[in-house]
Amino acid sequence: MSSIAWTPFWLSFKLAFVTTAVLFLLALPLAWWLAQTRTRLKPFLEALVSLPIVLPPSVLGFYLLWAFAPDSPLGAFLKERLGLELVFSFPGLVVASVIYSFPFMLQPLQSGFESLNRHMLEAAYVAGKTGWQTLLFVALPNIKPALLSALIVTFAHTVGEFGVVLMVGGSIPGETKVASVAIYEYVEIMDYKNAHIYSAIMVGISFVVLTAVYLFNRHHRRRLGGA
Amino acid sequence: MMVDIKIRKRLHGARGEMELFVNLTLSAGSFTALTGPSGSGKSTLLRILAGLESADGEIKVSQKRWLANNKSLPPQQRDVGLLFQDYALFEHMSVRQNLLFVQKDPALADALLESTGLSELANRRPAYLSGGQKQRVALCRALMRRPKLLLLDEPFSALDPAMRLTLQHEILKLHREFGTTTLMVSHDPAEIYRMAQRVIRLENGKITADGTPGDVLLKRSGSQKFSFEGEVLEIQKRDAVYVAVVAIGQQIVEVVTDTRTAKTLQIGQQVTVATKAFAPVIITE
Numbered sequence: 001m002s003s004i005a006w007t008p009f010w011l012s013f014k015l016a017f018v019t020t021a022v023l024f025l026l027a028l029p030l031a032w033w034l035a036q037t038r039t040r041l042k043p044f045l046e047a048l049v050s051l052p053i054v055l056p057p058s059v060l061g062f063y064l065l066w067a068f069a070p071d072s073p074l075g076a077f078l079k080e081r082l083g084l085e086l087v088f089s090f091p092g093l094v095v096a097s098v099i100y101s102f103p104f105m106l107q108p109l110q111s112g113f114e115s116l117n118r119h120m121l122e123a124a125y126v127a128g129k130t131g132w133q134t135l136l137f138v139a140l141p142n143i144k145p146a147l148l149s150a151l152i153v154t155f156a157h158t159v160g161e162f163g164v165v166l167m168v169g170g171s172i173p174g175e176t177k178v179a180s181v182a183i184y185e186y187v188e189i190m191d192y193k194n195a196h197i198y199s200a201i202m203v204g205i206s207f208v209v210l211t212a213v214y215l216f217n218r219h220h221r222r223r224l225g226g227a
Numbered sequence: 228m229m230v231d232i233k234i235r236k237r238l239h240g241a242r243g244e245m246e247l248f249v250n251l252t253l254s255a256g257s258f259t260a261l262t263g264p265s266g267s268g269k270s271t272l273l274r275i276l277a278g279l280e281s282a283d284g285e286i287k288v289s290q291k292r293w294l295a296n297n298k299s300l301p302p303q304q305r306d307v308g309l310l311f312q313d314y315a316l317f318e319h320m321s322v323r324q325n326l327l328f329v330q331k332d333p334a335l336a337d338a339l340l341e342s343t344g345l346s347e348l349a350n351r352r353p354a355y356l357s358g359g360q361k362q363r364v365a366l367c368r369a370l371m372r373r374p375k376l377l378l379l380d381e382p383f384s385a386l387d388p389a390m391r392l393t394l395q396h397e398i399l400k401l402h403r404e405f406g407t408t409t410l411m412v413s414h415d416p417a418e419i420y421r422m423a424q425r426v427i428r429l430e431n432g433k434i435t436a437d438g439t440p441g442d443v444l445l446k447r448s449g450s451q452k453f454s455f456e457g458e459v460l461e462i463q464k465r466d467a468v469y470v471a472v473v474a475i476g477q478q479i480v481e482v483v484t485d486t487r488t489a490k491t492l493q494i495g496q497q498v499t500v501a502t503k504a505f506a507p508v509i510i511t512e
Contacts, residue, residue, distance in 0.1 A: 117313065117315055119311045119313055119315035120315045120316070120317060120318070122277075122279050122302070122309075122311075122315070123309070123311065123315045123316075123317070123368070124317075124328075125278075125279070125301070125302040125303060126277055126278075126279070126302045126303075126305075126307060126308070126309045127328065127329040127330075127368070127371070127372065128303045128304075128329070128330075128372060129303065129328075130303065137328065138317055141319040142317075142318055142319050144319075
């Protein structure tokens, strides 16, 4: 048995990790705001950020590819002003994944915030705490299960990504060739042995990660006394 | 701390639109009860005072303007303590942390916990406390900023009668100790009589009575000296007379009535049970 190239796995998890971190910072304030706002624009905003759930990955991938292309206005701007090339590059994968996984981070956070007792947040305001302090020290610690599921689902969703990644990133070894793409290529050239090994490893790692999360979650719920 | 309130606000209540209009001065260190039917704007008034809801008009607390010409001080900058009906404790923090989160003043926190008998429970989380204990924590938390104005929204509604009595004493004690000007929403005449120096009745957003608990709560209409408000639960015919079963507060009583009155009574109707000719007698066992 030839030695296994671990790079695609490493890339998959690096992408998932970076995407989750970036998304957390982006989605947190938006979820907080959406949970409290009374603006009439809310349904439109919610629909917009939920689009990636409904759209085929190829649609999103196509638009991103088109937008990131060096001859498009955005692509040209990024390249000239920031020196960023997003097509067939790791940063491009991150941007694409952030957009693609956005609803998976946003929705659990938002519904977590919406389920909080409004009086508890108001008690913090009356106690002199700012919106940010209330978000970080009162709201967030009280939605830990929702927070955890937002992080995990986003992470898992990014690891499991295929269509968008393939379209925007292609398959550059060590740069954009993530595990799911590598498996696809093995199947395409009918190397079933390696496809099997890679797939089994994916199943194994994913199972271990998810189990760890659910164990933690159970422990945490017990500690909170079921509250 | 004198509190001047002159506000108006349109409310969309369960019974359609109404205007909350309150013109009121609370003298420094006073304990005032706010009563009236539900949906009359009592809680909204407290929320406006706390800065959690907007209103037109003016709120002045000892020369400082909390609300004036549409410029409203945010809740963070008002010296106010608010006790929510559902306590609204920070669930993820221990009792002590609930207090210290408001103000890093361990000495005050410990003193408050001590005086409300909570010292033993300082490290517990709210989920492990009884209703009365949560209530005490919420009260202590509301006092951590040494507020000028203390707002209590039906603080005893979820507690049993014995617990109410204990907590009423504790609230009065802390009200005096901290010298706060206190405004309490309450439906319970006995509680109001015991605690407040002044009662304000709010109906449909307007003040309809303002005076001492004796003036406002004791009914002295006509020659009726002994009368109670109650709700008709049932009307029974027994031989020649009718008997109405009436709920008065926590008690259920039977009242004999003539046929003509019985015909006009309806289940659920609010009635007054009174005696005119006889002096009531208090019997102790």
